[in-house]
Amino acid sequence: MAKRSTKEKLARYASKRDFTKTSEPAPVETRKKRKALEYVIQKHDASRLHYDLRLEVDGVMKSWAVPKGPSLDPAIKRLAVEVEDHPMEYNRFEGTIPEGEYGGGTVMIWDKGTWRYTGDAEDPAAALKQGTLEFTLSGKRLKGGWVLVRTRKVGRSQQWLLIKRDDKYADADHDVTEQFMTSVVSRKSMPQIGRK
Numbered sequence: 001m002a003k004r005s006t007k008e009k010l011a012r013y014a015s016k017r018d019f020t021k022t023s024e025p026a027p028v029e030t031r032k033k034r035k036a037l038e039y040v041i042q043k044h045d046a047s048r049l050h051y052d053l054r055l056e057v058d059g060v061m062k063s064w065a066v067p068k069g070p071s072l073d074p075a076i077k078r079l080a081v082e083v084e085d086h087p088m089e090y091n092r093f094e095g096t097i098p099e100g101e102y103g104g105g106t107v108m109i110w111d112k113g114t115w116r117y118t119g120d121a122e123d124p125a126a127a128l129k130q131g132t133l134e135f136t137l138s139g140k141r142l143k144g145g146w147v148l149v150r151t152r153k154v155g156r157s158q159q160w161l162l163i164k165r166d167d168k169y170a171d172a173d174h175d176v177t178e179q180f181m182t183s184v185v186s187r188k189s190m191p192q193i194g195r196k
């Protein structure tokens with residue numbers, strides 16, 4: 001369905017009113033369409049199994065490879081290695097990258113949803129530059145507050161730590177990567193996705 005502008009949506013409201021006479025608000029175009037930002041985690045059985053965390057920033061997916069995957073325990077800091085930005089279309093990719101190709105192996109959409117920036121820096125890009133990205137996830141599996149903190153560079157790899165904030169979604173008793181073994185989209189397991 002085509003997106004209607006705010007003014008189009010409010011045409012009926014406006015047609016009933018003369019705004020030179022009433023002090024009710026006239027419709028204005030909301031330039032800041034605070035569209036929810038996309039979030040995805042893809043489980044990737046490449047040369048080493050890892051979880052790719054991707055957050056939409058300025059039209060691309062900022063990406064981190066998290067070897068052990070996310071933990072809901074705020075006391076646990078998970079290594080997250082910064083990797084190249086991915087296109088937003090990648091968020092819908094599930095399947096198998098041929099062996100011998102870059103990232104060869106099975107990719108599962110392990111979680112998806114939206115995210116919201118909650119930090120003090122002006123915007124996510126500024127926060128990333130400063131090295132601390134605070135955010136809230138509204139995924140099917142992961143929810144609540146998280147933070148990514150930049151640490152050191154090992155060779156050409158910029159390392160970060162992914163940490164769960166202590167909120168009602170924190171859970172020190174369950175390993176969320178053990179709890180959820182299937183795709184949030186197809187419901188398939190890794191072997192089922194890998195099968196031709």
Ligand code: MN
Nearest residue numbers: 044052065103
């Ligand atoms: Mn990967």
